[in-house]
Amino acid sequence: MKLLFSSIIITIFLISSCIESTQKRYQTNLESHNHSFSNFEEVTPTHLYLNLIADFDKKVLKGFAEWDIVPKVGAKKIILDIKDLVIIKTEVDGDIIDFSLSGENEILGSGLIIPITDKTQKVKVFYETSTNAEAIQWLTAEQTGGKPFVYTQSEAILARSWIPCMDIPALRFTYNAIIKCPKDLLPLMSATNPQQKNNESVYHFEMSKPIPSYLMALSIGDLVFAPLGEKCGVYAQPSLIEDCKIEFVDLDRMIKTAESIYGQYRWGRYDILVLPASFPFGGMENPRLTFATPTIITGDKSLVSLIAHELAHSWSGNLVTNRTWDDFWLNEGFTVYFESRIMEKLYGKDFVEMTDKLALDELKNTISEMMLTQPNDTRLFLDLKGRNPDDGMTDIAYEKGHFFLLAIEKQVGRERFDIFLNQYFNHFAFQSINTQTFINYLEENLLIQYPGSADSIGVNEWIFEQGLPINCPTIHSAYLYSVDSLIQDLIAGTKLEKSMFNHWTTHQYLYFFRNLPRTYYLSHMDDLDFIGNFSNSKNAEIACDWFKLCIRSNYLKASPSLENFLIKVGRRKFLEPIYKELLSNPEWNNFAKQVYSNAKKGYHSVSNSTIQEIMKAKFGTNY
Numbered sequence: 001m002k003l004l005f006s007s008i009i010i011t012i013f014l015i016s017s018c019i020e021s022t023q024k025r026y027q028t029n030l031e032s033h034n035h036s037f038s039n040f041e042e043v044t045p046t047h048l049y050l051n052l053i054a055d056f057d058k059k060v061l062k063g064f065a066e067w068d069i070v071p072k073v074g075a076k077k078i079i080l081d082i083k084d085l086v087i088i089k090t091e092v093d094g095d096i097i098d099f100s101l102s103g104e105n106e107i108l109g110s111g112l113i114i115p116i117t118d119k120t121q122k123v124k125v126f127y128e129t130s131t132n133a134e135a136i137q138w139l140t141a142e143q144t145g146g147k148p149f150v151y152t153q154s155e156a157i158l159a160r161s162w163i164p165c166m167d168i169p170a171l172r173f174t175y176n177a178i179i180k181c182p183k184d185l186l187p188l189m190s191a192t193n194p195q196q197k198n199n200e201s202v203y204h205f206e207m208s209k210p211i212p213s214y215l216m217a218l219s220i221g222d223l224v225f226a227p228l229g230e231k232c233g234v235y236a237q238p239s240l241i242e243d244c245k246i247e248f249v250d251l252d253r254m255i256k257t258a259e260s261i262y263g264q265y266r267w268g269r270y271d272i273l274v275l276p277a278s279f280p281f282g283g284m285e286n287p288r289l290t291f292a293t294p295t296i297i298t299g300d301k302s303l304v305s306l307i308a309h310e311l312a313h314s315w316s317g318n319l320v321t322n323r324t325w326d327d328f329w330l331n332e333g334f335t336v337y338f339e340s341r342i343m344e345k346l347y348g349k350d351f352v353e354m355t356d357k358l359a360l361d362e363l364k365n366t367i368s369e370m371m372l373t374q375p376n377d378t379r380l381f382l383d384l385k386g387r388n389p390d391d392g393m394t395d396i397a398y399e400k401g402h403f404f405l406l407a408i409e410k411q412v413g414r415e416r417f418d419i420f421l422n423q424y425f426n427h428f429a430f431q432s433i434n435t436q437t438f439i440n441y442l443e444e445n446l447l448i449q450y451p452g453s454a455d456s457i458g459v460n461e462w463i464f465e466q467g468l469p470i471n472c473p474t475i476h477s478a479y480l481y482s483v484d485s486l487i488q489d490l491i492a493g494t495k496l497e498k499s500m501f502n503h504w505t506t507h508q509y510l511y512f513f514r515n516l517p518r519t520y521y522l523s524h525m526d527d528l529d530f531i532g533n534f535s536n537s538k539n540a541e542i543a544c545d546w547f548k549l550c551i552r553s554n555y556l557k558a559s560p561s562l563e564n565f566l567i568k569v570g571r572r573k574f575l576e577p578i579y580k581e582l583l584s585n586p587e588w589n590n591f592a593k594q595v596y597s598n599a600k601k602g603y604h605s606v607s608n609s610t611i612q613e614i615m616k617a618k619f620g621t622n623y
């Protein structure tokens, strides 16, 4: 999943043994943090048959989930995770059997307990989702500007709100699905997908590789397909498909580049689905079909490195998966590292120096803030017991993880590290592993060849301790330093000119906004907007940073554009910092309340719960 900035690109650049003594101190408590009621140690679900009808009038999915299971000797029940599901009946090997529910938990939902024997082969649950299912967002025709739409977002523990399942990343299963939907719509899943609508409006799907529940995904809308290569293409609403073809024209080359670094892509096809703007994330790495925000369609391919990130998850995350959400950095840190390797190969070192420099600056800010309020969450290996795993989706997993891997690369050399990573992806393919397994594998297969390297790198410090280790690689970017020079000139009195921004990349704009002194922008907002027209930028990254300056400087002229942005865009990465900024300035508090009351019906539950938390922390009541 992509939440963070590090992925921005611009097309202009197309152009040891020592560790053993301390290791015991850091033993991870592995299986206690599984965020699940399921008895996965007693019963193993191996295959899912999902059969659902999408009722757009009632805004529910209705049908059944049938699981092939392998119980251990003596097993007497299976417990599946559910949240807000209406259970109609349950069957065990074809016979109706009474079920019961375990106590309800606000974060986890509840356990669906079905009696079985150790000879049971199938359990079948007939059910209906509720209108407040957290994974699902139903959009009206008015909200999409076309026809109605529905999509799911299962990561981290929301799959249970649309499928009764053992909702833990430690467990993998294959699936078949049948989806029935209204005639003029096309359903797609994280599976084999149709490329056009059929007359029956009934569609069959198959995922033959084992995946964890958080990669279950469904989307139904007025979608059309455009091929971009022999084994890749893009789905989008008809009004957007031509723009998508232009934006993602390099997709085939990107896949080949990724394969050249870490080996074969193992999922068959790789397609992208461009969702409506309410999608709460940048992208979601659903196997075979990345779900992506339309905020990356800018017309200049400047933000498509988000696709490199989701593609990289086909190795780190989907192929080798974090075993618990405490190990989330294994998914995201590896993916950001891999993403930047793909981008470097495609667009050059200058490009990656810019993304890395911006990412490191942001990481340092994040860590400084978190050290004041939640210092333990600055450790790579998290402790999310009793909390929502969503709390772990911060810059730490992504960027501290990324810089840790860069520190290893720096120690052993890129060539040797690449050999190790290829070996790692092969060794753990289609498995879910935890942090300790990674550490052991790293020591036994890489660091052992470099005596003392575990201590030089500070493996334990990076993973188990707070803050940023002193050996964090430093990053220099000539392109961003040229922005520093311009800022110095402006402070010295040089007049702002349009030509100063010629050939600038998205990164340079962001660096500019983030490093412009307050004393300067407070008195130059009108000039900046006149020259850059930033209030109307179609680039959501640039718009987001610009709006933060507008709020800080009470630049009210931007408020209509800001309101439009907050109503149109549902991506949490932009909403969260903007609402925080609005609430930290009393002049904008009423604006925040009023805009949110209009905008919230268009946000996915993932974004809404984050914004509601921020509002509640400020005003003490729910909004």
Ligand SMILES: [Zn+2]
Pocket: 001, 002, 003, 309, 313, 331, 332, 335
């Ligand atoms: Zn990701």
